[in-house]
Amino acid sequence: MRAIYKRELRSYFTGFTGYLFLALMLLFAGIYVSIINLTNAYPTFEFTLYNMDYVYLIILPILTMRVFAEDRRRHTSELLYSMPLRLSSIVLGKYFALVTVLAIPCIVFCCFPAIFSLYGTVNLMTSYSSIFAFFLMGAALLAVGMFLSSLTESQVVAAVLSFGAVLLSYLMASLTAYIPASAYHSLFYFVIVILLCAVIIRFLTKSTFFAACCAIVAELLLTILYICKASLFEGLFAKFLSALSVFSRYENFMAGLFDFAGLVYYFTIIVLFLLFSVFSLERRRWC
Amino acid sequence: MIEVQNLTKRYGATIAVDHLTMTIEDHHIYGFLGPNGAGKTTTLHMITGCLAADSGNVKIDGYDILRAPLQAKSRIGYLPEQPPLYDDMTPEEFLRFVGEAKGLRGKKLRTAVDSVMERTSIADMRRRLIRNLSKGYRQRVGIAQAILGDPATVILDEPTVGLDPLQVTEMRTLIRELAQSHTVVFSSHILSEVSALCDRVLILAQGHLLAEDTPEHLSAHMPGLHRLIVTVRGEPDAAVSRLRQLPDTTVVILSSTGTETQIQLESASDRRESVSAALAAAGIPLLGMTLETATLEDVFLDLTRSETSEEFKEEV
Structure with a gap:
């Protein structure tokens, strides 16, 4: 070093x-x-x-x-x-x-x-x-x-x-x-973010299978979370973005x-x- | 010793190296021969850890290049095809950097750098920027970098490419000197270079190892390539008809001046005795006779021609 x-x-x-x-x-x-x-x-x-x-x-x-x-x-x-x-x-x-x-x-x-x-x-x-x-x-x-x-x-x-x-x-x-604060919009944006991450994973690992598995698991978890507690999603995407700032x-x-x-x-x-x-x-x- | 087992590398759909298995023993000069695109550089990259194999493994003195990279890499020095140099440094600074990265410190580092500069004759250029050095000197700095830290094996990828004839000769002398204290593996697509320098030849084509032997053995095992050039006095007809009676021999008239005729005979074995006896019996004066055995070039061409390579592999 x-x-x-x-x-x-x-x-x-x-x-x-x-x-x-x-x-x-x-x-x-x-x-x-x-x-x-x-x-x-x-x-x-x-x-x-x-x-x-x-x-x-x-x-x-x-x-x-x-x-x-x-x-x-x-x-x-x-x-x-x-x-x-x-x-x-x-x-x-x-x-x-x-x-x-x-x-x-x-x-x-x-x-x-x-x-x-x-x-x-x-x-x-x-x-x-x-x-x-x-x-x-x-x-x-x-x-x-x-x-x-x-x-x-x-x-x-x-x-x-x-x-x-x-x-x-x-x-x-x-x-x-x-960014719209409603739970529904947050969910929508998160779905897109996960898909984008999957594309990046595909690019980094060269394995479509692995990337697809990651995406499916993440999307499923997200959907389950949304069904169980939709109120959690209100304004969540805006919070997520501000964490990147x-x-x-x-x-x-x-x-x-x-x-x-x-x-x-x-x-x-x-x-x-x-x-x-x-x-x-x-x-x-x-x- | 470098052991390569079942090494495979794919680039998309094309297989660059296909289940390659070979062993590089200590104290030899190995020539790694193959046409362009044979997978030479890919193989060397995998041996030196620049590239990971899809399957198979490489062991250097028993250390796996991926599992114990530090131990394995400290036993080899590598000069890639493009000498990996930092243009903004002088050879001395660059070699000090490489030496330090290889774990040398203090006085040890200084003596090691001085000694490799001496061995590769770059001491005069030690304070010039690498950017301003000629291709020959850059290549030398590249070799100096590879032998720094005294690795047991030095791997050189096409070390003479792009050098002028004088520099090529100097580079070959340098490689011979290196071989006195290191195992040297160098790749090349120039056959004369390999036969002049190496005591072992590895022939690679389309990612397969086609042959591994000494240059002499490879030539000796080459079938159907005892070529005899015979010069006789007089018209060709009599001599040719006489020589055609020899078994398993093809006869071709190369030239005829009326007083002198040159004939080429090709046969599976050495036919010098029977040719001279036949000509003497027919009373045709024999002026000269030259035997041409197969050169490495013939072996190489024959091996890399895919239709014949399989049979030859079995024979060798």
Whole structure:
């Protein structure tokens, strides 16, 4: 894992991606700090971060697009597979390198509240916890982007997928307001979601039988649940969608709350998508 | 030692490798021969763990490549067809990365990297970016990567493809040197290369192993391929009619200048003695005689022609 981590981290700074990422993060932070904190004299750095969170939409795909796609295109994936390394250590090595790059601007951000506190009263606790949450949200989105990069050998496709996923998650909170809340509608949407999942399972396992079994079992359970307790389904789909919104979890931190559930949520996403990446790498050996 | 048992791989409806069973013994140079699309790369990918087989298993020194991948993989070095290199690194950095991934640390890593750079003669290029290296040097870095950590077996997939004639010669010398301390398996579709380098040949076509033997044995067992070129003085008619009386021999006139005639005889066994005796009895002056035994090329063509391959397999 150490070898992969060192190589990956190095590769961000021998090319321009690492510098581009740092430059964009610091540029946006600089603009928002000068407008919100300096010009308008707000002492809250969390407010600044809240306003610039959409930056992740544009610049996280820059980092994640090449993670696995590049290896596949350059055939270095064959090297990784043939060396005595576990797939999990390849994934972790690459992921920690990504997180390290993300940590650099976040460490720079830590200077801002300290500087502000020299000129007035600043709630350092909320400021730093919001920086931490901002970092953690980025780390969760990096895990998602890395997984998407493992699905394709084209960096462009990886970037577009990653951008799409982050954008969807970004818009999810506002989209849920338009979802009909009735139990019947929820059931209908869940049926569609299960079918979509079955298609993805079919794609990942190449087994139509397995995917069909999964779909049938899931649909049956869903129907039984609906028949037994239809009231459970009221507004459930909207709740389900808002659970997918990585960005809305972050708002609690912005409001000055240390949201422990939010932390658990981000760690869950990270672990889940790292596992997916390992599966995806393993799957590639089978086809 | 690499044991491959019943290895099968399908891509959709086509079978790339079909129940392949073979054993690669230590201390030999194996040539893995087959036309394009025979399943060579797929087989090598499965042996090295880059690809999982649909069925069958691969054991390296007794370790299964899927069940005990770390132990198995540390015993082989692999150079795929496209050298897997990071262009943004120098050979030295790249080899340090590979060495570290293979579990070498500190002084051990440094000496291992220095020694493989020495062995593959890339020490002069150690600080240049791999991106700027020629194809020959890139291939060398690829080999250096494979032999790093001193694996017992080195597997090279088409190591001479895309090299110029001088680089090809250098690569062959390098492979011979490697064979002194490693078991070498290399795939190729160039027959002369295999017969020049290998002491064992594995012939693969359409995912089947057609033959496994030394190049000499394969040639010797080739039926119907003792070809004799005979040059005699004078018109062809007398000589040909005399030679046609020899049993089981086909006679073809290759050229005739009036004073000298070249005749080709093909037979199942060596007929040099009977030919010279027959010509001497007829009073025809014999100017020269050359025996051509089957080359690996003939064996290969014969084996990969599906209609004859089955009989030959039994005979071998």
